[in-house]
Amino acid sequence: MAASLHHRSSFLIARSAFPALPSASNTEYRRKACLALAYSKALDRVNVLGGNGDEGHTGCVNALAWARDGEFLISGGDDTTVRLWKLDTCHSTSEYPFTSRCVIHTGHTANIFSAQMLPHSWKIATAAGDNEVRVFDVRSALSTTTSFDREVSLSARQSCLRVIRCHSDRVKRVITEESQDAFLTVSEDGTVRQHDLRTPHNCSGSSPCADPLVDLGLELCTLSLSPLTPYQFVVAGDGPYAYLFDRRHSRRTLEARWGSIPGAGQDLTTCVRKFGRTNDAPPREPFRRDHVTAVRMASSNSHEVLVSFSGDAVYLFSTTDDPEIEESMSRKSSASDLHAKVNSLTAKTDINASKVTESHENVVSYDEEEDEEDDDEDAKEDTIQPDVPLVKPRMRFKGARNVATIKDVNFLGPNDEWVTSGSDDGNFFIWNKSSGALHGIYEGDSSVVNMVEGHPTLPLIAVSGIDYTVKLFAPARLPSRFSKMDDADSIIETNQIMRRTRVVSLGSLRAMLGDSAIQVAPGVDIENIRVGVPDCTNQ
Numbered sequence: 001m002a003a004s005l006h007h008r009s010s011f012l013i014a015r016s017a018f019p020a021l022p023s024a025s026n027t028e029y030r031r032k033a034c035l036a037l038a039y040s041k042a043l044d045r046v047n048v049l050g051g052n053g054d055e056g057h058t059g060c061v062n063a064l065a066w067a068r069d070g071e072f073l074i075s076g077g078d079d080t081t082v083r084l085w086k087l088d089t090c091h092s093t094s095e096y097p098f099t100s101r102c103v104i105h106t107g108h109t110a111n112i113f114s115a116q117m118l119p120h121s122w123k124i125a126t127a128a129g130d131n132e133v134r135v136f137d138v139r140s141a142l143s144t145t146t147s148f149d150r151e152v153s154l155s156a157r158q159s160c161l162r163v164i165r166c167h168s169d170r171v172k173r174v175i176t177e178e179s180q181d182a183f184l185t186v187s188e189d190g191t192v193r194q195h196d197l198r199t200p201h202n203c204s205g206s207s208p209c210a211d212p213l214v215d216l217g218l219e220l221c222t223l224s225l226s227p228l229t230p231y232q233f234v235v236a237g238d239g240p241y242a243y244l245f246d247r248r249h250s251r252r253t254l255e256a257r258w259g260s261i262p263g264a265g266q267d268l269t270t271c272v273r274k275f276g277r278t279n280d281a282p283p284r285e286p287f288r289r290d291h292v293t294a295v296r297m298a299s300s301n302s303h304e305v306l307v308s309f310s311g312d313a314v315y316l317f318s319t320t321d322d323p324e325i326e327e328s329m330s331r332k333s334s335a336s337d338l339h340a341k342v343n344s345l346t347a348k349t350d351i352n353a354s355k356v357t358e359s360h361e362n363v364v365s366y367d368e369e370e371d372e373e374d375d376d377e378d379a380k381e382d383t384i385q386p387d388v389p390l391v392k393p394r395m396r397f398k399g400a401r402n403v404a405t406i407k408d409v410n411f412l413g414p415n416d417e418w419v420t421s422g423s424d425d426g427n428f429f430i431w432n433k434s435s436g437a438l439h440g441i442y443e444g445d446s447s448v449v450n451m452v453e454g455h456p457t458l459p460l461i462a463v464s465g466i467d468y469t470v471k472l473f474a475p476a477r478l479p480s481r482f483s484k485m486d487d488a489d490s491i492i493e494t495n496q497i498m499r500r501t502r503v504v505s506l507g508s509l510r511a512m513l514g515d516s517a518i519q520v521a522p523g524v525d526i527e528n529i530r531v532g533v534p535d536c537t538n539q
Helices: 002-017 026-039 325-330 335-359 368-381 485-498 506-515
Strands: 043-049 061-067 072-077 081-087 098-105 112-117 123-128 133-137 152-155 160-164 171-176 182-187 191-196 220-226 229-237 242-246 270-275 292-297 304-309 314-318 395-397 409-412 418-422 427-432 438-443 449-454 461-465 470-475
Touching (some): 043 098, 061 449, 061 461, 072 112, 072 461, 081 112, 123 171, 123 182, 171 220, 182 220, 182 229, 191 220, 229 292, 242 304, 292 409, 304 409, 314 418, 409 449, 418 449, 427 449, 438 485
Parallel strands (some): 061 112, 098 152, 112 171, 220 292
Antiparallel strands (some): 043 470, 061 072, 081 098, 123 133, 182 191, 220 229, 292 304, 409 418, 418 427, 427 438, 449 461
16 A cells, blocks of 8 residues: 555656646647757758749749648749749659649739738739739639649639739738738838728729728838737838737727717827837948838747848847836927927937948948938938837847848747848848857858748748749758858858948949949940849849
């Protein structure tokens, strides 16, 4: 009897020392553990999609998204087509044999910046530089009854369900929600809009566009929400901050309480936090204004936010962090205090600009008049959502160069253990989220990497940029051929130097040569002068 009690006591002690697995099934727990372990290893390129004549894009690839739990990879770009790639193990013995199964000729007249498949459906929403959002139905081409022996080509006439023209400027991102009919878009017209395909709408006078969820009054280019808190989203663009909005805090006015309809442009959500850098962040270059290129909310938790600043680095924030007390206390609602704050900020900006000029006078020259205009714009930007508390970052991930194009930022791993971003040097970087340490540098493009998307269930990463192809990376079984970690120090040093250099596109060079007396030497082909980045980076 005593022995039996002793064994039972030992069992209870052991059980308390090794708690039970999480509520998810043991199989799911092991899958996530294996996936996390796989991402901790070095990666290598396992496939290149496209570049084979008929099967592939003929322009830069700006949009990447995994669909239907990773069964399909969606890509879109400057050639105004959308392609759907499917893992085809029946016709290939390679490890990751993705092939193009459908190409949609969208009818867009400008670059496609974003393409997403709406959940629980075969609908694909696209956003482009022609100010339009289009929705396509690809069920006929990708249903399980269709043969996958050949690529199916769909025209806009065959597949387009809706053309949405609510935005007045280029549309940069489509963000899906847990719905096959509702989704969000963000545009350079400064608005975030929600669209519902169940509601008839033709953007005309007989069916006017609904008020936007957000109208910030500055160019916006990026938007993200967490699937765990879909009522919150982060938006950013041409300014020094990213803004957290909450749809549970709808604005109320006296007119609304008395039954009046809210005026056009009135926000239907409330900005509850701003995310900005610390005072010890690298100084802004004289010729470059503060700009956020990408934001990303974590999918494994409801509070972490990545913000990528142009010309700087990637920063990690949390929506649960307390804002700075002095920041919130300094924000007054009176017009006089706000005006004084603007004047103070303008003066400080002028002083900082002069200091930066002295410290970088040998790096690049710039137009003083243009810089004064930027200072005025900075003061104006600081008046946007002035009463909203400012949250400071938890971590900074540095090394990549984000100057030439609008680069995305992302989490990797089943629990978002890693942070990744493309770079102007043709590489993509991976950092450990907890420590901020650089984990890997990989060659992903011949020029610039813009998009990095991790597969939802496999240790597989899709990468795209200026090249007309999509590269796939997975854990390496042999020494990685595309790892650049051996040259990490020189790559980071070069990126640091190039970050301070003004990037001139080929189109800008043509304009400068056309407007000046500069003569090009006979026999010199302007198309082959590598001044900055190709024209297709017009993002």
